[in-house]
Amino acid sequence: MTSLDDFRMETRAWLEENCPQDMRKTVTTESDICWGGRNWTFKSEAQQQWLERMAERGWTVPSWPKEYGGGGLNGDEAKILKEEMTRINAMSPLESFGIWMLGPALLKYGSHEQKLQHLPKIARGEIRWCQGYSEPGSGSDLASVQTKGVDMGDHFLVSGQKIWTSYADQADWIFALVRTEPDAKKHKGISFLLFDMTSEGVSTKPIRLISGSSPFCETFFDDVKVPMENVVDERGNGWTIAKYLLTHEREMVSNLDAIFGGSAGLYETAIDSIGLDETGRLDDPLLRADIGEFLIDEMALTAHLAAAKDFHRAGNQLGARSAELKYLGTELNKRRQSLVVQAGGLEALSGPEENNGIGNQSASWLRSKGNSIEGGTSEIMLSIISKAVLRLPSLG
Amino acid sequence: MELFSSEETLLKDSASGFMAENASVQALRDLRDQKETLGFNQELHKTLADMGWFGMLLPEDAGGYDFGHRAAGLVAEEMGRNLTASPFLSTAVLSTIALRQSGGEHLSEWGPKIATGDAVIALAIDEGAKHNPSRIKATAEPDGNGFILNARKRAVFDGYNADRLIVVAKTGEDIGLFLVDPSTAEVEVERNAMLDSRNAANIQISNLHLDGKDLLCPLDKGATVLEATLRSGRAIAASEQLGVAREVAERTTAYLNERKQFGVPIGMFQALQHRMADLYCQIEQTASLISSALRAIDTTCDKAEALSRAAKAKVAKVSRVATEEAVQMHGGIGMTDEVDVGLFMKHDRVLTEMLGDSAHHIDFLLKTRGL
Numbered sequence: 001m002t003s004l005d006d007f008r009m010e011t012r013a014w015l016e017e018n019c020p021q022d023m024r025k026t027v028t029t030e031s032d033i034c035w036g037g038r039n040w041t042f043k044s045e046a047q048q049q050w051l052e053r054m055a056e057r058g059w060t061v062p063s064w065p066k067e068y069g070g071g072g073l074n075g076d077e078a079k080i081l082k083e084e085m086t087r088i089n090a091m092s093p094l095e096s097f098g099i100w101m102l103g104p105a106l107l108k109y110g111s112h113e114q115k116l117q118h119l120p121k122i123a124r125g126e127i128r129w130c131q132g133y134s135e136p137g138s139g140s141d142l143a144s145v146q147t148k149g150v151d152m153g154d155h156f157l158v159s160g161q162k163i164w165t166s167y168a169d170q171a172d173w174i175f176a177l178v179r180t181e182p183d184a185k186k187h188k189g190i191s192f193l194l195f196d197m198t199s200e201g202v203s204t205k206p207i208r209l210i211s212g213s214s215p216f217c218e219t220f221f222d223d224v225k226v227p228m229e230n231v232v233d234e235r236g237n238g239w240t241i242a243k244y245l246l247t248h249e250r251e252m253v254s255n256l257d258a259i260f261g262g263s264a265g266l267y268e269t270a271i272d273s274i275g276l277d278e279t280g281r282l283d284d285p286l287l288r289a290d291i292g293e294f295l296i297d298e299m300a301l302t303a304h305l306a307a308a309k310d311f312h313r314a315g316n317q318l319g320a321r322s323a324e325l326k327y328l329g330t331e332l333n334k335r336r337q338s339l340v341v342q343a344g345g346l347e348a349l350s351g352p353e354e355n356n357g358i359g360n361q362s363a364s365w366l367r368s369k370g371n372s373i374e375g376g377t378s379e380i381m382l383s384i385i386s387k388a389v390l391r392l393p394s395l396g
Numbered sequence: 397m398e399l400f401s402s403e404e405t406l407l408k409d410s411a412s413g414f415m416a417e418n419a420s421v422q423a424l425r426d427l428r429d430q431k432e433t434l435g436f437n438q439e440l441h442k443t444l445a446d447m448g449w450f451g452m453l454l455p456e457d458a459g460g461y462d463f464g465h466r467a468a469g470l471v472a473e474e475m476g477r478n479l480t481a482s483p484f485l486s487t488a489v490l491s492t493i494a495l496r497q498s499g500g501e502h503l504s505e506w507g508p509k510i511a512t513g514d515a516v517i518a519l520a521i522d523e524g525a526k527h528n529p530s531r532i533k534a535t536a537e538p539d540g541n542g543f544i545l546n547a548r549k550r551a552v553f554d555g556y557n558a559d560r561l562i563v564v565a566k567t568g569e570d571i572g573l574f575l576v577d578p579s580t581a582e583v584e585v586e587r588n589a590m591l592d593s594r595n596a597a598n599i600q601i602s603n604l605h606l607d608g609k610d611l612l613c614p615l616d617k618g619a620t621v622l623e624a625t626l627r628s629g630r631a632i633a634a635s636e637q638l639g640v641a642r643e644v645a646e647r648t649t650a651y652l653n654e655r656k657q658f659g660v661p662i663g664m665f666q667a668l669q670h671r672m673a674d675l676y677c678q679i680e681q682t683a684s685l686i687s688s689a690l691r692a693i694d695t696t697c698d699k700a701e702a703l704s705r706a707a708k709a710k711v712a713k714v715s716r717v718a719t720e721e722a723v724q725m726h727g728g729i730g731m732t733d734e735v736d737v738g739l740f741m742k743h744d745r746v747l748t749e750m751l752g753d754s755a756h757h758i759d760f761l762l763k764t765r766g767l
Contacts, residue, residue, distance in 0.1 A: 267765050281759075282767040291767070292758035296713075297681075299706040303688040304397070304681035311397045321397060324677045385676060386669035390649050393664045 007077055011084045018053045019090045022046035027091060034094050036125025038172050054093035055124045061099055064107065068115050069123030075313040097166070098122035098129040102175050105192070105245050109233040118173075118194070130197070132162040132176030132219060133242065140380050142177070143187050143239055147221060149178040156180060156193065158224040159201075164374065168204040168217035171197055178226075181236045190238035195226045211366035246376060247322040266291065266336055269361070270343035287342060294335055301332055320388035327381040330371035337361075337368035397680065398687055407467055411474040414447060419480035421736045427481055428593040434557055435595030436481040444480075445513025450488040453628070455496065458507025465628060465690040469635035476639020479736075479743055481594055483516045485633055485750075486554040491517035493628040494562050494573055497621040498613035502575055506560065518555040519625070520563045520576075520599055523548060527752040529626065534565035534601075536572045541608045543567065545574060547601040553750065555597030556587040562612065563601065564622060571618035575610050576601070592743040627701055630708040630751050631689045637747045638686055641679050641715035644722040644740045648672065651726055668725060675721060678714045685710055702764065705757035712748040719744045 023046050027033060031043050034051055042048040054060050057071060062078045064070020073081065085092075103122055106115050121127040138144045147160025158178055168174070173196055181189040197204075201224040207216040233241060270291060274284050282288040308325055312318055318325070340361050341348045348361040372378040386392045400408065419440055427437055444450060452468045454460020468489065475484060487510055495503045495510075495517075509515035523533055534547030547565055555561060561576045561583075578585050582604035585597050613621050649672055652663030662668060689703035719741040723730040730737050748754070 267767055271767050276767065280763065282762070288762060288767065289755075289758075292755075292762050293713075295761055295765070296685075296706045296710045296754075296758060299703070300681040300685040300710050303703075304684035307397050307399075307684040307687065310399055314399055318397075324680060327674075328677050328681055379670065382670040382673040383666070385673035386666075390669075390672055390676060392649065392652060392669050392672065393661050395664065 004076055004080065008080050008084065011081055012087075014057075015084055015088060015090060018050075019085075019088060020046035020049055023050040023091050023093075024089050025091065026089065032091065034092075034125065035096055035128055035167070035170070036094055037096075037128025037170065038126070039170060040125070040128070050091070051093045051125050058123065060094040060125065061103060061119075061123045064103065064119065064123065068107075069120035075315075079313065094125045096122065096125070096128055097131055097171075098127065101131060101245050101248055102129050102194075104248050105175070105241050106232065108244065109192070109237075109241050111232075113229075114194075114232060127172045128167070128170065130165050130168045130171035130174050130219075132165055132168075132174045134164045135161060136163050140377055142242070143190065145177050145179055145190060147176065147178050148182065149180040149191065149193060149226065151180065152225075154228055156226045156228070158193070158195070158221045158226050160221050162219040162221075163216075164207075165204070165217045165219040166215045168197070168219045169206055173197060174202075174219070175232075177238050177242055180231075184236055187239045188236050190242070191235045192232040192238035192241045193226050194230045194232065195224065199224050199226070201225075209367065210369070211363045214367075247318060247320075266294070266340050266343060269340055269348070273344055273347055287339075291339060291343075294332075294339055297332055298336070301328055304328065320384055323376070323381040323384040324389070326375060327372075327378050327385070331378060333371050334368045337365040341365045398683060404467065404470060407463075408470045408474070410447070411449070411471045412477070415474045415478040415480050418443060419475070419478055419482070421479045421739060424479045424481050424593060424739060433587060433595075435554065435589070435593065436483055440480075441482050441516075442513040444482050444484070445511065449484070450513055451507075451511030453489060453492045453496065454507045454511055455503075458496070458503050459509075459511040460492075460507060461511075464694045465631060466687070466694055468632055469686065469690045472632045472635040473639035473642070476636035476641075476743075476747075477643040479592075479640075479739055483518075483554040483558075485629065485636065486518045486558075487516050489632045490519040490625055490629045491560075491562055494519065494612060494621060494625040497624045498573070498617070500613075501609075502612055509559075515559045516554055516557070517560045517562060518552050518558040518597070519629075520547065520549040520552045520555060520561045521622075521626075522551040524550065527551075527749065527756060529564070529622065532564060532566055532571070534563065536565040536567045536574060536606070538567060539605065543572070543574070543606045543608075543611070545576070545601050545604040545606055547599070549597075549599040549601075551588075551596040551750075552599050553594065553596045555599055556585060556595045558597075561599065563599075567615055570615040571622055572615055573612040573618055573621060574606055575612060576604065576606070580604065590746055592739075592746045594743075594746070623701070626751060627704045628693060630757075631686065631693055631704040633747060633751055634686045634689070634704070634707040634711045637711045637715050637744065638679070638683055640740050640744045640747065641682070641711065641718040644715075644737055645672070645675055645679060645718045647737065648718075648722045648725050655727075662725075671721060672725075675714070675717055679718065682707070682710050682714045702761060705752075705760055708752060709754040709757040709761070712754045715744050716748065 022044055034047050058066055058069055059071045059081060062071040062073045062081050066072040099122060103119060106118060133142060135145055135147060137146060147162065149156035149158045162176065173194060176193050177190050178193045179189050180191040201222040203220045204217045207214055207218060270282055274282055277283040308318060344361050387394045448461055449471050451460035452463040455462050492510055495506055506515055506517065521529060536543040536545045545563065545565055547563055558578060561578050563574045563576050565572050565574060576583060582602050584600040588596050588598050590596050652668060653661050655662050686707040689707040692700035692703050722737040723741060726735060726737055729735055
């Protein structure tokens with residue numbers, strides 16, 4: 001037996017003993033997901049237990065180093081842990097922007113003190129982070145951010161506005177792109193700042209979307225004091241970190257299905273609402289043809305994501321190719337949601353607009369329209385691929 | 397994004413170098429312009445066999461190397477990139493798998509000849525303009541210890557001048573695969589040159605008396621052997637078509653950098669960039685799909701059937717876009733015979749029909765999902 005087999009058996013036994021029965025089910029509502037943070041109210045005792053037990057082993061962030069609250073697992077072990085969790089249908093003990101985004105950025109660019117200060121709290125779900133990137137005037141052209149941080153000696157005075165800040169109203173800390181070097185060139189004048197959302201001068205306001213209420217907020221900074229030591233890496237190097245993080249975000253976004261437990265029931269919806277003809281085929285040949293096109297693309301993307309994971313696990317950086325996954329994943333999800341609503345007909349459109357929980361077909365359809373905008377639009381993804389992969393000439 | 401082992405990289409590189417030198421698009425042009433009746437060059441066939449590529453899917457005790465489908469797919473992809481004309485798919489894949497799955501004497505007799513390039517064996521399955529194995533009309537009526545075979549086959553790739561045919565026919569509800577010598581009087585073979593300068597013969601078989609031992613495998617195994625044969629054929633044909641798509645897309649990208657209009661390379665224009673970038677993404681996910689199909693066949697995973705069909709269906713759609721965009725983005729010159737893109741378009745179109753087009757396989761996949 002190899003040591004990996006041993007690891008699998010130990011992991012299986014530990015999960016069997018420690019994963020509460022209530023935590024062995026598919027995520028069906030938003031409140032099933034544990035986000036942690038100072039203001040977090042656990043949905044159940046089981047949710048709290050599960051988080052505490054997993055955090056104790058460092059398994060909320062299995063591949064982070066142990067000294068920063070991680071599990072210190074290598075790629076193979078982390079894969080086994082994930083497989084064993086899937087085997088018993090265990091929910092993820094903790095999801096957060098700290099895990100997906102800030103953590104990887106700090107591991108790569110943060111100082112030892114910053115890592116010690118922030119990473120263990122992320123791993124234990126004590127501090128919930130949000131991301132302050134986009135601004136009303138800076139969408140696709142993110143590097144044009146105008147939120148400014150004025151150098152006051154031992155601190156910056158930050159003022160400006162961010163938008164699309166997910167869960168800003170519930171987050172404890174923010175990592176934000178702030179222009180601290182007004183005289184430097186566009187991409188060189190931005191710093192990556194960390195600060196507490198309870199600081200004086202921070203306020204938030206939720207945004208209502210076409211799909212109903214949303215986690216997105218507008219976030220306002222009115223002369224917020226941010227200590228100098230809260231800059232990650234060098235001043236003016238924020239864009240480099242932001243770009244690095246965006247590739248992480250794209251990988252995550254292209255795999256969102258995993259978080260919400262798989263397909264949106266397209267095939268079942270079609271069979272239920274339309275029925276089959278006498279040859280056993282869906283009794284709407286044109287919709288059936290569209291579903292068929294979708295089906296082979298879904299199989300292709302599934303294979304492609306698996307290949308990308310293997311590629312990544314083998315120690316290769318996805319780099320610009322994460323744009324490819326983001327593009328394919330989000331465009332496919334838009335098609336899926338659109339087909340679900342088409343298959344469901346008026347059934348899929350019934351119910352009041354505010355009834356927009358996970359699983360609501362019309363809300364999911366409307367929400368999916370944003371998939372190819374958030375985290376970099378499809379058009380930006382195609383431009384990245386043209387330039388960085390195909391090496392086609394560009395204007396700037 | 398695919399990971400290759402060092403052996404696979406070596407194989408890929410040697411296939412790429414060899415095809416570019418000996419079996420390139422120019423070789424296909426020569427074949428076409430010399431009106432070669434076989435649809436492939438015999439010397440080249442022999443050389444490809446000398447490289448070991450005709451024995452890749454044969455077991456070692458039948459003269460082969462047992463490299464597996466993934467390796468065969470890599471070679472086929474290079475053939476697609478170079479439009480290499482050879483009886484690889486018919487002989488080294490389809491017939492090889494039919495023989496291998498059946499086992500026995502036929503495999504020991506013909507395996508070594510396939511591996512050395514001394515035999516061409518064609519699969520005679522299609523009967524109409526579209527591939528549809530569920531509608532086979534050819535019959536093999538039991539007659540004493542043998543059968544009487546009647547068949548009208550179309551699109552028998554490399555069937556002209558083949559040493560043997562594997563003819564698919566129905567015996568009652570069962571499927572039989574029969575090894576037929578095309579030189580017998582009851583077999584009429586009509587050469588049929590295709591758009592892509594290859595051959596697909598029309599074959600008429602009238603009251604041919606066959607011995608029981610001409611049957612490759614027992615009748616109750618016929619359907620399973622045929623399924624395995626088509627599954628392998630689809631996955632390898634998909635690899636070849638992926639090669640076509642990748643090659644034309646790369647040539648088009650190179651052309652966008654080179655061709656200037658309005659004082660700039662036309663690749664500067666976003667209207668073209670985004671189409672090429674989308675095509676690139678589609679090609680890459682198709683490559684992963686094909687690779688997973690090949691792997692599934694090699695590991696006899698139960699997803700192999702669905703994956704091989706999805707792979708064949710998807711690559712046809714993607715390579716069609718690749719070849720159409722190649723002509724469009726090359727502009728007027730893309731319509732001329734002087735540049736190669738038209739040759740890619742022609743072979744691509746034939747590959748799409750071979751072993752079933754997208755609609756055929758998508759229909760199957762939908763049915764297995766209950767709709």
